[in-house]
Amino acid sequence: MNTVLTPTSAEExxxxxxxxxxxxAVGAGTKPRLSQVEAVRISMAGLRGIKEYDPSEFTFTAAxxxxxxxxxxxxxxxxxxxxxxxxxxxxxxxxxxxxxxxxSGPGRFRxxxxxxxxxxVRFVDGTGRLLRMGGKVVKNAAGFDLPKFFVGSLGRFxxxxxxxxxxxxxxxxxxxxxxxxxxxxxxxTANSRFEFDALDIAPGETDMLARLCGPEAAxxxxxxxxxxxxxxxxxxxxxxxxxxxxxxVNPGASLIKVAVSPAKIATLEGLRxxxxxxxxxxxxxxxxxxxxxxxxxxxxxxxxxxxxxPLWLGVRSRxxxxxxxxQALDPVNRFPPLDD
Amino acid sequence: xxxxVLQRLAAMMPPGRFLERPEQLAAYESDGLTAFRVxxxxxxxxxxxxxxxxxxxxxxxxxxxxVARGSGTSLSGGSLPVEGGIVVALNRxxxxxxxDPAQRLAVVEPGVVNLDVTATAMVHGLHYAPDPSSQxxxxxxxxxxxxxxxxxCLKYGMTANHVLGIKAVLATGEVVEWGGPSRETVGPDWCGxxxxxxxxxxxxxxxxxxxxxxxxxYHTVLAGYRTLEQAGDAVSAVIxxxxxxxxxxxxxxxxxxxxxxxxxxxxxxxxxxxLIVELEGPREVVAADRERLDQIIAASQPVEARxxxxxxxxxxxxxxxxxxxxxxxxxxxxxxxxxxxxxRRRLGEALRRIGDLARKSGLRVANVFHAGDxxxxxxxxxxxxxxxxxxxxxxxxGEILKMCVEMGxxxxxxxxxxxEKRDYLPAMFSPDEIDCMRRLRAAFDPLGIANPGKMFPSAxxxxxxxxxxxxxxxxxxxxxx
Ligand SMILES: Cc1cc2nc3c(=O)[nH]c(=O)nc-3n(C[C@H](O)[C@H](O)[C@H](O)COP(=O)(O)OP(=O)(O)OC[C@H]3O[C@@H](n4cnc5c(N)ncnc54)[C@H](O)[C@@H]3O)c2cc1C
Numbered sequence: 001m002n003t004v005l006t007p008t009s010a011e012e013x014x015x016x017x018x019x020x021x022x023x024x025a026v027g028a029g030t031k032p033r034l035s036q037v038e039a040v041r042i043s044m045a046g047l048r049g050i051k052e053y054d055p056s057e058f059t060f061t062a063a064x065x066x067x068x069x070x071x072x073x074x075x076x077x078x079x080x081x082x083x084x085x086x087x088x089x090x091x092x093x094x095x096x097x098x099x100x101x102x103x104s105g106p107g108r109f110r111x112x113x114x115x116x117x118x119x120x121v122r123f124v125d126g127t128g129r130l131l132r133m134g135g136k137v138v139k140n141a142a143g144f145d146l147p148k149f150f151v152g153s154l155g156r157f158x159x160x161x162x163x164x165x166x167x168x169x170x171x172x173x174x175x176x177x178x179x180x181x182x183x184x185x186x187x188x189t190a191n192s193r194f195e196f197d198a199l200d201i202a203p204g205e206t207d208m209l210a211r212l213c214g215p216e217a218a219x220x221x222x223x224x225x226x227x228x229x230x231x232x233x234x235x236x237x238x239x240x241x242x243x244x245x246x247x248x249v250n251p252g253a254s255l256i257k258v259a260v261s262p263a264k265i266a267t268l269e270g271l272r273x274x275x276x277x278x279x280x281x282x283x284x285x286x287x288x289x290x291x292x293x294x295x296x297x298x299x300x301x302x303x304x305x306x307x308x309x310p311l312w313l314g315v316r317s318r319x320x321x322x323x324x325x326x327q328a329l330d331p332v333n334r335f336p337p338l339d340d
Numbered sequence: 341x342x343x344x345v346l347q348r349l350a351a352m353m354p355p356g357r358f359l360e361r362p363e364q365l366a367a368y369e370s371d372g373l374t375a376f377r378v379x380x381x382x383x384x385x386x387x388x389x390x391x392x393x394x395x396x397x398x399x400x401x402x403x404x405x406x407v408a409r410g411s412g413t414s415l416s417g418g419s420l421p422v423e424g425g426i427v428v429a430l431n432r433x434x435x436x437x438x439x440d441p442a443q444r445l446a447v448v449e450p451g452v453v454n455l456d457v458t459a460t461a462m463v464h465g466l467h468y469a470p471d472p473s474s475q476x477x478x479x480x481x482x483x484x485x486x487x488x489x490x491x492x493c494l495k496y497g498m499t500a501n502h503v504l505g506i507k508a509v510l511a512t513g514e515v516v517e518w519g520g521p522s523r524e525t526v527g528p529d530w531c532g533x534x535x536x537x538x539x540x541x542x543x544x545x546x547x548x549x550x551x552x553x554x555x556x557x558y559h560t561v562l563a564g565y566r567t568l569e570q571a572g573d574a575v576s577a578v579i580x581x582x583x584x585x586x587x588x589x590x591x592x593x594x595x596x597x598x599x600x601x602x603x604x605x606x607x608x609x610x611x612x613x614x615l616i617v618e619l620e621g622p623r624e625v626v627a628a629d630r631e632r633l634d635q636i637i638a639a640s641q642p643v644e645a646r647x648x649x650x651x652x653x654x655x656x657x658x659x660x661x662x663x664x665x666x667x668x669x670x671x672x673x674x675x676x677x678x679x680x681x682x683x684r685r686r687l688g689e690a691l692r693r694i695g696d697l698a699r700k701s702g703l704r705v706a707n708v709f710h711a712g713d714x715x716x717x718x719x720x721x722x723x724x725x726x727x728x729x730x731x732x733x734x735x736x737x738g739e740i741l742k743m744c745v746e747m748g749x750x751x752x753x754x755x756x757x758x759x760e761k762r763d764y765l766p767a768m769f770s771p772d773e774i775d776c777m778r779r780l781r782a783a784f785d786p787l788g789i790a791n792p793g794k795m796f797p798s799a800x801x802x803x804x805x806x807x808x809x810x811x812x813x814x815x816x817x818x819x820x821x
Contacts (some may be wrong), residue, residue: 054683054685056576056579056684058579102527102529108523108524113524115501116501129776132770133769133777135768137682138713139498139710139754140750140752140753141489141750141753142765143765143773143795144536145532145536146533146780147532148535152526152528157528168584169582169583170582172582187441187442187443191464191465191466191553192553193553193556194622214621217628218624222625257524259522259524260522261521264521277523280524281522317516317517321514321783324783325784328780329776329779329780
């Protein structure tokens with residue numbers, strides 16, 4: 001199916017969803033495997049722009065098709081940011097696609113990921129209703145927390161039209177250190193008094209990239225003490241942009257997000273991967289068959305963002321409630337099933 | 341419930357863990373919203389997850405309503421029993437199953453008391469961040485059900501932001517396990533959806549909590565202001581500065597009076613408001629940030645600013661703040677707490693309007709609140725024995741909630757909708773949106789047996805006993821159908 005619908009407003013989005021029995025929303029196509037399904041595509045490119053941004057509230061609301069870059073720029077102008085390091089910014093990834101894919105970056109380590117910063121969503125459910133869940137203020141406990149549920153839901157439960165996020169003030173300075181010891185020192189560094197912002201191991205590297213954020217004067221003192229404990233040096237060139245844009249992944253190669261825990265990172269040993277957020281997730285590129293086997297054995301799971309590998313790898317549990325919730329939000333199966 | 345069903349239920353539990361005599365049930369008749377009182381048919385006290393699963397499956401088979409209960413501190417009537425239903429008291433599922441300092445997490449049973457998690461993790465230099473004022477008694481299960489908050493939400497978020505994994509028995513009897521030791525998930529965020537379900541989806545059996553390194557250093561400042569507005573302006577200035585404090589709290593004159601009377605807290609004299617701001621982090625970072633904070637506070641023209649000089653002084657500041665709720669209770673025979681949220685920049689306006697509304701109704705309102713995230717906590721004081729005062733209080737509470745929604749906020753920041761605010765849900769959500777939530781609820785609980793009568797406006801199973809009309813019903817705030 002090559003049909004692409006191009007709504008430019010929430011109302012047109014509702015019409016688009018209602019117009020056809022099987023649809024999937026697509027953003028900039030930076031994670032193409034997720035929307036590789038038999039369905040009419042709804043391009044979100046026409047639903048674009050920041051609707052509200054109030055720096056004093058630490059919140060903004062933007063249309064789902066808004067490129068992350070546009071958001072990052074607007075926030076930076078007011079000294080704020082999304083602390084989880086949204087990925088694929090230069091590649092043009094959209095806010096909605098990022099939420100649906102559930103892809104956070106290295107900064108997830110310190111303050112949490114997408115799920116911890118999304119406050120509210122407007123979405124179209126399978127029956128074509130435009131609904132708002134969550135809220136627009138930084139704190140809200142009214143009603144079920146569907147905004148979190150949409151993180152990682154791959155457009156299978158609804159089409160996101162608009163989202164409200166919490167933001168933080170950007171720390172005045174950031175300093176990246178390269179530390180020897182790599183995965184051996186993961187838990188020591190994570191539990192240390194230094195409150196690292198990110199603890200990552202880049203593909204092909206054994207050293208750890210540790211990012212510190214805060215007032216400049218403090219960082220200098222802290223880094224001296226850090227080097228006394230774990231030998232290493234300050235990284236002067238920026239290693240994060242290349243990681244954020246997956247420049248290490250060969251064109252055409254698969255790219256898989258794996259949720260791992262620090263105690264199980266050995267599962268990924270020898271694989272080409274970017275281990276991120278203190279060993280809590282990894283982006284893996286390479287042959288999916290072996291990865292699948294290893295993940296199954298370790299009780300872990302992954303989702304393919306790019307390439308021809310199966311959508312889900314590793315263990316997969318599909319309790320009856322998953323189907324029941326799908327029915328509740330999408331009774332006519334307007335959106336593809338999770339396993340497609 | 342028929343006597344036969346009750347008998348079979350009794351047979352499932354050892355003696356002493358099945359309660360049905362009125363004097364045994366009395367302790368479970370209400371929660372932190374004391375105006376409500378409902379006698380359940382029975383209370384069961386399971387000790388293991390297997391027992392809870394068996395109980396829920398029994399309830400499912402018998403279409404028997406059940407209400408999970410932690411410590412019963414809900415301020416919105418969330419753990420209020422249901423007429424003709426049972427209470428599943430979870431306090432004995434209170435084991436910390438696993439503490440994993442290397443991965444910074446704890447796996448706990450739902451009856452574990454919030455503060456016990458931190459107490460256990462402390463030896464490893466770790467802590468559990470969510471800190472509701474009730475943390476020395478409320479349970480993690482209750483926190484998960486309500487997505488509870490506390491004083492440190494601005495920087496650390498609410499309970500949901502710290503739940504990594506959940507094992508639960510759903511109201512259908514299905515047992516699910518979501519998430520685990522990883523801080524990330526693949527696929528939809530089921531733990532996120534389950535957290536904050538207000539007991540309407542099922543019962544959490546095991547919860548994996550993320551722990552964080554304890555901040556090495558704190559800088560806590562208490563500043564007194566002539567007016568609430570000045571304190572509010574100081575909050576705006578702190579926020580605008582780019583600092584990210586761990587907590588920003590405000591107490592008004594009446595709350596201060598209460599804290600002074602209850603725990604002998606001491607505040608700068610002649611102040612209408614006290615602001616508490618706390619920085620935390622590595623000592624070098626706090627030292628640098630503290631200079632900026634002190635300048636901002638000095639420029640905000642406080643009557644007096646008192647930085648805590650040591651841990652003891654810091655504890656004293658927090659003791660005053662955290663005792664404020666119960667302290668206000670001593671000022672007045674009865675009170676109701678609301679926890680609506682307004683956009684932070686409109687805090688001053690909101691407080692002024694609350695003041696006007698209070699004057700109009702002739703009741704006193706004390707304000708203690710999480711200023712950093714716009715989460716108000718107006719405590720409405722009244723005397724239930726004076727005819728009409730409860731009704732007045734409820735009417736005032738309703739006005740305040742409506743004001744919060746009108747300002748673009750929420751009817752609840754952390755206490756949940758429960759029984760108390762269920763009729764205000766439509767103020768925030770459209771009929772379609774409420775229908776969507778009902779459908780979700782039905783997916784988890786098709787029979788409507790898990791904590792029925794809560795969160796959704798009136799229509800579900802009636803929850804109040806016919807002791808005559810409940811005062812809140814007379815006030816038109818709640819109703820049964
Ligand atoms: C003095 C005081 C101060 C407070 N301060 C705060 C505060 O600062 N911030 C805040 O957020 N709240 C606060 N609260 C409210 C209250 O403490 C919280 O809502 C708390 O989470 C309730 O915990 P509990 O164990 O008492 O739960 P309960 O009141 O027993 O139950 C609360 C809800 O959780 C459900 N439930 C309980 N256990 C489970 C389980 N295992 N699985 C599924 N559902 C379950 C119940 O059915 C009910 O709906 C305060 C209350 C008091 C009395």
